[in-house]
Amino acid sequence: MDWLTIALLLLFGLLFVAAEVIFIPGTTIVGIVGLGLLIAGIWLGYRDLGTPWGHYMLAGSAVVIGILVYVGLRPSNLSRVALTSVNSATVQDIRRPDVAPGTVGRTLSALRPAGTALFQEVRREVVTRGEFVPAGAEIRVLRIEQNRILVEAA
Structure with a gap:
């Protein structure tokens, strides 16, 4: 494989992981696809480009994923996707009707x-x-x- 294919696998893998961590957390399918693309890119890098380039790609991917996880799991980012409002609505309970018989x-x-x-x-x-x-x-x-x-x- 040529270096462009490996670079695209790594790029799309990182983009999918970034989308999973930052934009749509909790879907796991996007993260699994991204992780699979990263693993395939790194493995092909070791196989086709040699051990030094494989180490560079592995280390670079690990650093970028670490930064993405750090940015995605900050409390300010989590508050955008977490439920922070309290539902104080009530439902009319049949055991306490507001209209009594004879009304x-x-x-x-x-x-x-x-x-x-x-x-x-x-x-x-x-x-x-x-x-x-x-x-x-x-x-x-x-x-x-x-x-x-x-x-x-x-």
Whole structure:
């Protein structure tokens, strides 16, 4: 093999390792491909260019990979890809419903048998036992079943 092929193998190997460490950490496929290209380039360098050039390529690749790992693992670079925000969102828990049985509300849409209702300025999806209720009618909560609010016309 000629020196240009070996140089391109080393260059692309280093680029793939740099992409793995700095830009897309955690994918491992890109890093494995880069490492394979580096190993092939160094092995071909030893075979075709001789031992001294093989040592130079091995040492140069090791230094560049060391620098890439150092730059990629600095806290300032890790904070760009690490999850640092806290999710403080809540989910309405069925065990603590905010609409108690017996609460009176008003339908915003027609209930056929499901639709939207307003309870104390809070919109909720509700269902009836099968009857249709027109929009704007008063309704009363019968009970909460699993994740549904069961209502009837008041």
